[in-house]
Amino acid sequence: MxxxxxxxxxxxxxxxxxxxxxxxxxxxxxxxxxxxxxxxxxxxxxxxxxxxxxxxxxxxxxxxxxxxxxxxxxxxxxxxxxxxxxxxxxxxxxxxxxxxxxxxxxxxxxVRFRQSLAAEGRLLQVEIDAQLGMLRPRLDPGAPAKGRSAVTASAVADLLRDSGRPHTVMAVADAIGISRATARRYLADLVAAGEVELLLRYGTAGRPQHSYIWSR
The missing domain is CATH 3.40.50.2300 (Response regulator)
Structure with missing residues (x-):
């Protein structure tokens, strides 16, 4: 850049x-x-x-x-x-x-924001919000967003940090025992905080698959 x-x-x-x-x-x-x-x-x-x-x-x-x-x-x-x-x-x-x-x-x-915008294909609203959130400084990066559980936020972060490999929303939801919608929200928070990177993988047809990996 x-x-x-x-x-x-x-x-x-x-x-x-x-x-x-x-x-x-x-x-x-x-x-x-x-x-x-x-x-x-x-x-x-x-x-x-x-x-x-x-x-x-x-x-x-x-x-x-x-x-x-x-x-x-x-x-x-x-x-x-x-x-x-x-x-x-x-x-x-x-x-x-x-x-x-x-x-x-x-x-x-x-830099992270520009990299996220380089992705092609359609994006979910939660992913768009996460990208915009990258530009907003957080007063307390360790605090979960309003309406979030600190226990769940820690569980999602620990899963990605400890595994060292990409996880889909479904994989995170199944591993922790939460719904996919809930998993998306917590993953979006981590992307916005710069702790997790959003990856897009393209197959032969259809929408790209979104996965998340710990970036620190």
């Missing part, structure tokens, strides 16, 4: 570039310190990590300007600025200062 870093401070840009470049599957193709420079590199980019305040404009102007997704990283924390960026379609907004692990986590999540 090709990443463009945009920040008016070249030292900050270099730090963000180092973080992005260390994420598996990412390649930093350019660093820009102005909006004009960013626009030149935009067509070659898949993801833009941009500051809001630039000498000749704002990072938000890059949102929707091309096919690349934009993650805003800025000291601007006023509601109007954040709202404008998100409404236009930014995939996220990180307020400076922040720990570099936060940027790593957001970029890693976006």
């Amino acid at each position: 090709r990443v463009l870093i945009v920040d008016d401070d070249f030292r900050v840009a270099a730090v963000h570039a180092a973080v992005a470049g260390a994420v598996p599957g990412c390649e930093v193709i350019a660093q820009a310190t102005t909006l004009a420079q960013a626009r030149e590199a935009l067509p070659r980019s898949d993801l833009v990590v941009a500051d809001e305040y630039l000498p000749d404009g704002s990072g938000t102007e890059l949102v929707g300007a091309g096919d690349a997704s934009v993650l805003l990283v800025s000291a601007a924390d006023d509601a109007d600025t954040v709202r404008r960026a998100l409404v236009r379609g930014a995939i996220g907004y990180i307020v400076k200062p922040f720990e570099m692990r936060v940027l790593t986590e957001r970029i890693t999540a976006y």
Whole structure:
């Protein structure tokens, strides 16, 4: 995945570039310190990590300007600025200062999101929700989603973690003794948390078979 870093401070840009470049599957193709420079590199980019305040404009102007997704990283924390960026379609907004692990986590999540979208064929609603959930940071990754049982969530996670091999929804349901609908919900939670990877296997005909494997 090709990443463009945009920040008016070249030292900050270099730090963000180092973080992005260390994420598996990412390649930093350019660093820009102005909006004009960013626009030149935009067509070659898949993801833009941009500051809001630039000498000749704002990072938000890059949102929707091309096919690349934009993650805003800025000291601007006023509601109007954040709202404008998100409404236009930014995939996220990180307020400076922040720990570099936060940027790593957001970029890693976006890599997983793009990989999940590369799948062909029809998707179940729970799988679409899981893909969108990859972009949403969880305040407590260890806590089950609302309405979920911590015991069941742990059982599903332990099954996949300990086996080290892919499982279908039916296999998980049968192994734990829950319905397939319930298994799908818990598996979707794990995919959204980045703990489990959704795999699609294509046969000779019909819909692709979905399976899940522990990714940590």
